[in-house]
Amino acid sequence: MSPTSAVCSVNDVQGMRKDRTTFHQTLWGDFFLTYQPPTAHKRASMEERAEVLKEEVRELVKAANEIPTILELVMTLQRLGLDNYYENEIDDKLSFVYNSDYDDKDLNLVSLRFYLLRKNGYDVSSDVFKYFEDEEGNFIADDIKSLLSLYNAAYLRTHGEKVLDDAIIFTRRQFEGVIDSLESTLAYEVSLSLQTPLFRRVRILETRNYMPIYEKEAARNEVILEFAKLNFNLLQLLYCEELKKITLWWKQLNVESNLSFIRDRIVEMHFWMTAACPKPEHSRARVIATKATAYITIIDDIMDTYSTTEEAMQLAEAIYRCEKNAAELLPEYMKDFYLYLLKTFDSCEDELGPKQSFRVFYLKEVLKMLIQRSCQEIKWRDENYVPKTINEHLEVSTITIGAFQVACSSFVGMGDIITKEILDWLLTYPDLMKCCTTISRMGNDIVSTEREQTGGHHASTVQCYMLQHGITMHDACEKIQVLIEDTWKDLMKLYLTPTKEPKLIAQTVVDFTRTADYMYNKTDAFTFSHKLKDIIVLLYVEPTFL
Structure with missing residues (x-):
C-alpha cells in the first residue's frame, strides 16, 4: 500500500463520517458515582496512624549516613511512592552522596548511585561504568541484581554515551538467556524492566506493583511497608472522591451535549x-x-x-x-x-x-x-x-x-x-x-x-x-x-x-x-480501554490491606 493510497478524498470522507460510531462503550458507567472504597470508614484512624509512621520514616532517613544505606533507602522510598514526603531530606542525602569521594567497585551500588543522582538532576558522568566493561562490550557482574541495576541506570542516557548504549544491549541479551531460570520475584522484576525500564514507569503503578515485591524481601522495613500501604489506601480514597465529582460533571456534559459518537473514557x-x-x-x-x-x-x-x-x-x-x-x-x-x-x-x-x-x-x-x-x-x-x-x-x-x-x-x-x-x-x-x-x-x-x-x-x-x-x-x-x-x-x-x-x-x-x-x-x-481495566481496578478499587 502506498502512503497516499490510505488517504481518502474529501467527498468520501464527508460521506462516511456521519455514520462512524466505532468506539466501544464505557466500561464503567456510573460505577464510581456509588462506589465506596472498603477503607473509607477507617479514614480518620488511617490518617492518624500515617502521620505517626511518616515521622518514624523521616527519622530513618535522617539517620542514614552510609552511602550504600542511603542509596537503598532512597530507592525504596521512591518505588513505594513515599519520597515526596521527604524531598528536602532526600535532597540533602543525595547532595552528600554526590559530593563524597565514592569509587566503589560494586556494580549494583555504582548503578544505584548513578540512577538516583541523574534522576535528581545531577549530570554525573557515565564513565564510571567503563571500569566494568571489557573490549568486547561485555560487563563484569557477579549477579543478576547488579545487571538489573545497570540496565535501569543506562536508560537515563543522553546522546553520545556509548557505554550506556552498550550496557542496554548487553544486559538485555543476558536477561533473555537466563530469565526462565530465575526465582519468581527476580524473574518478574527482570520481565517488568524488559517491558518498561524503571525510569520510564508510571510512578503510581510502580508503587502498586512494588509493594508486594518489597513485602517479600527479607531486608524489608516494617515501618516503611506499613506507611506505604496506608499512604496508598489514603490516596485511593482521594482519587475516588475526585472521580466521583468528575463523573458527575461528565454525565451532565453528556446530558446537555448529547454527543453519542464520542469516546466515553x-x-x-x-x-x-x-x-x-x-x-x-x-x-x-x-x-x-x-x-x-x-x-x-x-x-x-x-x-x-x-x-x-x-x-x-x-x-x-x-x-x-x-x-x-x-x-x-x-x-x-x-x-x-x-x-x-x-x-x-x-x-x-x-x-x-x-x-x-x-x-x-x-x-x-x-x-x-x-x-x-x-x-x-x-x-x-x-x-x-x-x-x-x-x-x-x-x-x-x-x-x-x-x-x-x-x-x-x-x-x-x-x-x-x-x-x-x-x-x-x-x-x-x-x-x-x-x-x-x-x-x-x-x-x-x-x-x-x-x-x-x-x-x-x-x-x-x-x-x-x-x-x-x-x-x-x-x-x-x-x-x-x-x-x-x-x-x-x-x-x-x-x-x-x-x-x-x-x-x-x-x-x-x-x-x-x-x-x-x-x-x-x-x-x-x-481508545481501546479494555487494557486498562485491571490496572484501574488495582488503583481505585482494591486497597492494599494491612
Missing part, C-alpha cells in the same frame, strides 16, 4: 492524570486536567472522525472567539457542547479563586493552538497531502496529540509555585515540552496508524516516513521507535540542564511522557 482520562500527577496536593490539577482532556478528546472526535470540513471550521472559529454568541456559528449538534465548554471555563475561574482565575486564559490559549493545528491536518486530509518529511508532519502533529495542552492544564491547577511567568514560558512551547509531545505523537501513530488509515484520515508520521524513505510500514515503525529512543535522550539532556524554573516543571513533563509511553505501548489503550 472519563475514568481512563482521570487515570491518565493521576498517573502523571499522583501527589495528594495536586488534586485540583488532576480535576482541571481531566476536564481539559475530556474537551480535547471530544474536539478530536468531532473534527477528526465525525464532522464535515465546513462544520470543523465553524467549531474552530467559535473556539477562537470563546464567547457565547459564537454558538450561533455552529451546527445544532455542537451548540450545547460549546456552551458547556464556556461554562467549564467559568467554573474553573471560580475554583481557582480571584488570585489565580487569570490562569484560565492559558487553558483557552492552548486549546486555540490545538484547533489551529487540527485545521491544518484537515487541510492535509482534504487535499490528500502527505508531508514530505516526518519533521514537517511533527511541526503540526505534536500539537494535535494533545499532550502539550493536557500538561499545561495540569500546571494551571497547581499551587503558587506556578507563576504567570512560568505559564507564559510554557506557551512558547519549550523544547522540554516538545520532547514529551514528540514521544507521545510517534508512540500513538505506531499503534494506531493501521486502524486510522482504513478510513478517511490525514497521513500519520508512519506514512510520512514511508514516503520519505521508500520503505514498508513495518520498517517505518521500527525506525520511528529508534527516533523515540533518541527523543528520550534529548529529554534527559534537558532534564539535566539547570534552569530557572522549579524542578516540578521538568518532573511533571517527564511524568506525562511516562504516561504516554504506557498508554501507547503496543496498542492505543485510551
Whole structure:
C-alpha cells in the first residue's frame, strides 16, 4: 500500500463520517458515582496512624549516613511512592552522596548511585561504568541484581554515551538467556524492566506493583511497608472522591451535549492524570486536567472522525472567539457542547479563586493552538497531502496529540509555585515540552496508524516516513521507535540542564511522557480501554490491606 493510497478524498470522507460510531462503550458507567472504597470508614484512624509512621520514616532517613544505606533507602522510598514526603531530606542525602569521594567497585551500588543522582538532576558522568566493561562490550557482574541495576541506570542516557548504549544491549541479551531460570520475584522484576525500564514507569503503578515485591524481601522495613500501604489506601480514597465529582460533571456534559459518537473514557482520562500527577496536593490539577482532556478528546472526535470540513471550521472559529454568541456559528449538534465548554471555563475561574482565575486564559490559549493545528491536518486530509518529511508532519502533529495542552492544564491547577511567568514560558512551547509531545505523537501513530488509515484520515508520521524513505510500514515503525529512543535522550539532556524554573516543571513533563509511553505501548489503550481495566481496578478499587 502506498502512503497516499490510505488517504481518502474529501467527498468520501464527508460521506462516511456521519455514520462512524466505532468506539466501544464505557466500561464503567456510573460505577464510581456509588462506589465506596472498603477503607473509607477507617479514614480518620488511617490518617492518624500515617502521620505517626511518616515521622518514624523521616527519622530513618535522617539517620542514614552510609552511602550504600542511603542509596537503598532512597530507592525504596521512591518505588513505594513515599519520597515526596521527604524531598528536602532526600535532597540533602543525595547532595552528600554526590559530593563524597565514592569509587566503589560494586556494580549494583555504582548503578544505584548513578540512577538516583541523574534522576535528581545531577549530570554525573557515565564513565564510571567503563571500569566494568571489557573490549568486547561485555560487563563484569557477579549477579543478576547488579545487571538489573545497570540496565535501569543506562536508560537515563543522553546522546553520545556509548557505554550506556552498550550496557542496554548487553544486559538485555543476558536477561533473555537466563530469565526462565530465575526465582519468581527476580524473574518478574527482570520481565517488568524488559517491558518498561524503571525510569520510564508510571510512578503510581510502580508503587502498586512494588509493594508486594518489597513485602517479600527479607531486608524489608516494617515501618516503611506499613506507611506505604496506608499512604496508598489514603490516596485511593482521594482519587475516588475526585472521580466521583468528575463523573458527575461528565454525565451532565453528556446530558446537555448529547454527543453519542464520542469516546466515553472519563475514568481512563482521570487515570491518565493521576498517573502523571499522583501527589495528594495536586488534586485540583488532576480535576482541571481531566476536564481539559475530556474537551480535547471530544474536539478530536468531532473534527477528526465525525464532522464535515465546513462544520470543523465553524467549531474552530467559535473556539477562537470563546464567547457565547459564537454558538450561533455552529451546527445544532455542537451548540450545547460549546456552551458547556464556556461554562467549564467559568467554573474553573471560580475554583481557582480571584488570585489565580487569570490562569484560565492559558487553558483557552492552548486549546486555540490545538484547533489551529487540527485545521491544518484537515487541510492535509482534504487535499490528500502527505508531508514530505516526518519533521514537517511533527511541526503540526505534536500539537494535535494533545499532550502539550493536557500538561499545561495540569500546571494551571497547581499551587503558587506556578507563576504567570512560568505559564507564559510554557506557551512558547519549550523544547522540554516538545520532547514529551514528540514521544507521545510517534508512540500513538505506531499503534494506531493501521486502524486510522482504513478510513478517511490525514497521513500519520508512519506514512510520512514511508514516503520519505521508500520503505514498508513495518520498517517505518521500527525506525520511528529508534527516533523515540533518541527523543528520550534529548529529554534527559534537558532534564539535566539547570534552569530557572522549579524542578516540578521538568518532573511533571517527564511524568506525562511516562504516561504516554504506557498508554501507547503496543496498542492505543485510551481508545481501546479494555487494557486498562485491571490496572484501574488495582488503583481505585482494591486497597492494599494491612
